[in-house]
Amino acid sequence: MQAIVMTATGEPEVLQTQEVPDPHPGVGEILIRATAIPVLYAETLLRSGAFPIAGPPGAFGFQAAGSVLEAGAGVDPGLIGARVVVSTAGQGAYAEKVCVPAEFATIIPDGLATDAAAAVLMGGSVATALLRRAGLTGGETVLVPVATTGVGGYLTQLARESGASRVIATASAAKSDRARALGADEVIDHRAPDWPRRLREILGDSTIDVVFETFGGDIAHDLLDVLTPLDGRMLGYGQLSGAPATIAAADLHARGLTYTACAGPEWLTRVATTRADVLDRAAAGRIEPLIDRILPLDQAAKAHRLVQNRATTGTILLRPAAA
Ligand SMILES: NC(=O)c1ccc[n+]([C@@H]2O[C@H](COP(=O)([O-])OP(=O)(O)OC[C@H]3O[C@@H](n4cnc5c(N)ncnc54)[C@H](OP(=O)(O)O)[C@@H]3O)[C@@H](O)[C@H]2O)c1
Numbered sequence: 108m109q110a111i112v113m114t115a116t117g118e119p120e121v122l123q124t125q126e127v128p129d130p131h132p133g134v135g136e137i138l139i140r141a142t143a144i145p146v147l148y149a150e151t152l153l154r155s156g157a158f159p160i161a162g163p164p165g166a167f168g169f170q171a172a173g174s175v176l177e178a179g180a181g182v183d184p185g186l187i188g189a190r191v192v193v194s195t196a197g198q199g200a201y202a203e204k205v206c207v208p209a210e211f212a213t214i215i216p217d218g219l220a221t222d223a224a225a226a227v228l229m230g231g232s233v234a235t236a237l238l239r240r241a242g243l244t245g246g247e248t249v250l251v252p253v254a255t256t257g258v259g260g261y262l263t264q265l266a267r268e269s270g271a272s273r274v275i276a277t278a279s280a281a282k283s284d285r286a287r288a289l290g291a292d293e294v295i296d297h298r299a300p301d302w303p304r305r306l307r308e309i310l311g312d313s314t315i316d317v318v319f320e321t322f323g324g325d326i327a328h329d330l331l332d333v334l335t336p337l338d339g340r341m342l343g344y345g346q347l348s349g350a351p352a353t354i355a356a357a358d359l360h361a362r363g364l365t366y367t368a369c370a371g372p373e374w375l376t377r378v379a380t381t382r383a384d385v386l387d388r389a390a391a392g393r394i395e396p397l398i399d400r401i402l403p404l405d406q407a408a409k410a411h412r413l414v415q416n417r418a419t420t421g422t423i424l425l426r427p428a429a430a
Pocket residue numbers: 147148149230233253254255256257258259260277278279282297298321344345346347348349369370371374375378417418419
């Protein structure tokens with residue numbers, strides 16, 4: 108079958124199309140024919156070498172959506188033909204056929220297109236887990252950085268129904284109308300120098316109750332200044348700046364703030380529990396799946412360059428030729 112193999116760490120061109128043996132489902136596994144493969148931000152970090160990759164080189168990628176072709180021993184054969192989105196253990200998704208443990212599959216409900224399910228699964232489930240963790244009490248103000256693409260695009264859509272009364276977002280200027288359309292009340296251009304100062308201007312005497320923090324680095328530290336003393340909480344889930352948040356316990360003590368790290372294996376297990384709910388809500392039209400464009404699987408390198416160049420609004424999906 109055709110697959111995209113990461114031949115080294117580096118620029119997007121290290122992702123190369125190769126013929127590799129078909130995978131076969133073992134005990135407890137299913138094999139799917141992939142029709143939509145989301146390109147995820149974290150995958151660009153893995154490819155560049157910023158994150159270590161586990162195991163020998165093989166087909167790249169974390170998630171894929173398609174139909175079940177085969178069920179291994181111990182798996183309900185009634186699953187064959189079902190439409191599912193699957194998560195791999197870290198490799199194997201950028202391929203015509205993808206093999207995963209059956210429990211890593213989420214059934215796509217009727218009424219939701221396979222492409223839409225592939226696009227919404229990661230961002231929608233992380234956003235849902237973040238909003239549950241935030242415990243919004245109603246009438247609170249939230250800050251959603253990077254509000255139009257991945258996780259942020261779904262936080263913007265879901266914040267109000269989760270108890271936010273005011274949603275302040277950040278996005279690059281070209282994407283600000285999109286952030287408003289998704290539900291932001293106000294949008295700040297996070298590419299402008301000293302944009303946190305602009306945020307303080309907008310707030311006046313008011314404060315932010317919850318920041319869904321994805322920049323990391325010094326920006327995370329600066330944003331503590333706008334949090335509501337005592338009840339303010341920052342949920343840190345990303346580090347787009349390339350560095351972890353430079354926040355010390357003393358920074359929180361001084362104002363009684365809470366910082367919650369939303370990362371690591373236990374966090375991802377919690378995220379996974381929201382997947383079926385996210386697909387159901389997307390099927391019911393309560394979340395808009397954000398698809399940037401669909402490219403042939405053999406253009407995976409181009410897709411990574413678009414993500415790396417911040418040129419996307421929504422998820423790029425890769426489509427195998429055989430699909
Ligand atoms: N903890 C978790 O469970 C979890 C899960 C998924 C992702 N993450 C992390 O969350 C972060 C966002 O991931 P995502 O999937 O939501 O991706 P994403 O929304 O597609 O993020 C990419 C967008 O971020 C914006 N951006 C702002 N500052 C940036 C910078 N310094 N470098 C690159 N892009 C920048 C760009 O939009 P503009 O054009 O508007 O600037 C870009 O298009 C990443 O750090 C990722 O690793 C964490």
